[in-house]
Amino acid sequence: MNKIILLGLLAFFTANAQIQVQNQSANTIGGENPFMDASYFNQFSNTLGKGLYFPTTNLTTWEFKLSSIDPGKFSNYFDGMVVYNSGTGLTVSNTGKGGKQVSVSPGFYYFKNPNQTFPTGSVANGEWVRLSSDGGVSTNLYTADGTLAGNRTVTLEANNLVFKGAGNIGIGTDAPTTKLDVAGGVRIADGTQGENKVLVSDATGKASWKIINQVQNISVTSTIDPNVLGYFPDPTKTVYTAASSVTYNGKTATKGPHLLNYIDPYGNYHSYTTYISPNNITWYEAYNMAKNLGGYLATFTSDEEWKIVEMGLLNNNTTFNTVGAWIGMVKYSWYAGSALQPNPEMKWITGEQPFHDYASGGTSAVRKSNWFNTGEVGGGVEPNNDAGNEGFVHTWPKDIGFTKTYNGYTSLHPWNDIPANPDNVIDRANVKAFIIEFIGRP
Structure with missing residues (x-):
């Protein structure tokens, strides 16, 4: 009996060292939908007990600890887990330990890994997904016009970016009339460009730069009398x-x-x-x-x-x-x-x-x-x-x-x-x- 009490105290102090709360926590919502209820703190000052303080982790070095998975713990293989990432770069390349390799930057991420069950599940097909941008989930280029606050870079890795539908894309114009309508200069540099070259299409529509007399000999007798x-x-x-x-x-x-x-x-x-x-x-x-x-x-x-x-x-x-x-x-x-x-x-x-x-x-x-x-x-x-x-x-x-x-x-x-x-x-x-x-x- 003494051993059991001692183990319980050790567990309490260990847990208490990891999590601090505004008031004494009580396990009084067993069998309900929420796993945590902090709504009681609404009656306190507006600055008291209002935030959830997340620990930070660096997802560029993160590896899941898989040895602890059992029917009672993490049996969905961490699907839906939320972290605050502090790293910038790519997640680990070993998909068996970190899921699909993706590009991350500081911010909240959740691990998307649906349809996984113990013991046949895995993290290999899961991936870290950013919860929102600085502007929030509800306001983005798909729902509203906006102005960039700075330069932005999209890293495709091995993925494709596809625009579908009957609409047009305009650069420098508010009223594009073709699939790509550019009002202004265009620079196409693939390493083969050069002075007096022309952009020539093949049978599939793929274009490349050619020296004009490599395209076709148009006028051989060009001397004007x-x-x-x-x-x-x-x-x-x-x-x-x-x-x-x-x-x-x-x-x-x-x-x-x-x-x-x-x-x-x-x-x-x-x-x-x-x-x-x-x-x-x-x-x-x-x-x-x-x-x-x-x-x-x-x-x-x-x-x-x-x-x-x-x-x-x-x-x-x-x-x-x-x-x-x-x-x-x-x-x-x-x-x-x-x-x-x-x-x-x-x-x-x-x-x-x-x-x-x-x-x-x-x-x-x-x-x-x-x-x-x-x-x-x-x-x-x-x-x-x-x-x-x-x-x-x-x-x-x-x-x-x-x-x-x-x-x-x-x-x-x-x-x-x-x-x-x-x-x-x-x-x-x-x-x-x-x-x-x-x-x-x-």
Whole structure:
């Protein structure tokens, strides 16, 4: 009997050394839902007996003591246990002793480890979960707008951060219109970035930086002959520095919304855009507008070059569903030998030479383009120099419905030759724009 009393006193003093209370504790709520009731202290001063003082622990070194688990103690393998963590970093890597490894910082955490029972349970699938941020559980980015009080870092470890739903994300804008809408500069650095590289997508949509002549050889014959063009293009002008509008002969054309640029395999820099007028413009007016801007009506000496420019400037601009655009190709005499017969023939106004396909043989082997429309009204094949006074080339509006497929690519704006200025023809083609090319380097 004495031994039992002695053990009881030792237990009391041991417990008393670990836990201090405002008043004598009494075990009077057995069989009830709460394990502790401190509501009695509501009758005391507002500063007396109101707080629960947690001990602190460092979860970056914490390991569960599993030897004490039995049916009567911790049989749920510590599910729901709350601690105040003082450490910063990762929890222990041994999941059998610390649960899943997670990043922690000072604050309250609970151990989330559901559906564990003795003796088959474990802490390996459990993890420490932060109870709240500094702003509290009820106020966060998911329930209210807020302002960061300082820099914040999210450490994903091996986890993914996923945004679902039909909404958009805006950076620098309050009204995003696409999945990611950035109003401002964008920096993408993956270690392969470099000057004059372009961001290129693969078939899955994954993008990477490429040197332009690693992407595709767009224009091999890029030497401009000013004797053919009639002037020297401004070597300092690019689509980025060119004026936003140009006026000639009482008509004004405004720069389009899309800009393209590339460096050809010879290191020559080229850039493209469109200028659009509310009025029909003649080929000569377009030629002079381009000249006054410091560029020239665009030329396409390879099929790939036309494909890229059409996709980048016309296909993604609904204006060109109903509007045609002048380009730098005309019919004129250029006696360069029998290989380039018949003459006169369609030629680029810069004097550049296109690629030729001699496989078909005869004079058809030296045609200057694969992109003239072959489904013209009446069954004609373009260019046809109708009535003997055509020879100035424009693109058809998409809604006309003509297409041309060559080498696996279908052009929605095939080419056509018409007179430079007769109103009845221009009205049907609705030629109110031109594609301009610059040679300046930014």
